[in-house]
Amino acid sequence: xxxxxxxxxxxxxxxxxxxxxxxxxxxxxxxxxxxxxxxxxxxxxxxxxxxxxxxxxxxxxxxxxxxxxxxxxxxxxxxxxxxxxxxxxxxxxxx
Numbered sequence: 747x748x749x750x751x752x753x754x755x756x757x758x759x760x761x762x763x764x765x766x767x768x769x770x771x772x773x774x775x776x777x778x779x780x781x782x783x784x785x786x787x788x789x790x791x792x793x794x795x796x797x798x799x800x801x802x803x804x805x806x807x808x809x810x811x812x813x814x815x816x817x818x819x820x821x822x823x824x825x826x827x828x829x830x831x832x833x834x835x836x837x838x839x840x841x
Contacts, residue, residue: 769796769840774807796840807834 773795778788792807 763799765839766797766799769798769803769805771795771836771838771840772797772802774836775804792834792836794836794840798840803840805840807836809834 771794775793775795777791777793779791780788793804794807795802795804
């Protein structure tokens, strides 16, 4: 019985080390930025946060850069969770 728990514990430790080496998804954030070349456009950039062995790192989301006319982005409505644009996606692992 002790051997089964020992092997199970070693497998769990190995799986946790593997997952932390690849980076585990812990959240995302969308940033609003203006474009230097086009003052009438804003850029929405989604960045994903992953937990690695060395700490938390932010990586750009896949298809996570969207541009929109400046007049359309209202910060009050943008910060509401139900109105956030679907711009990009994050994977389970960060690699």
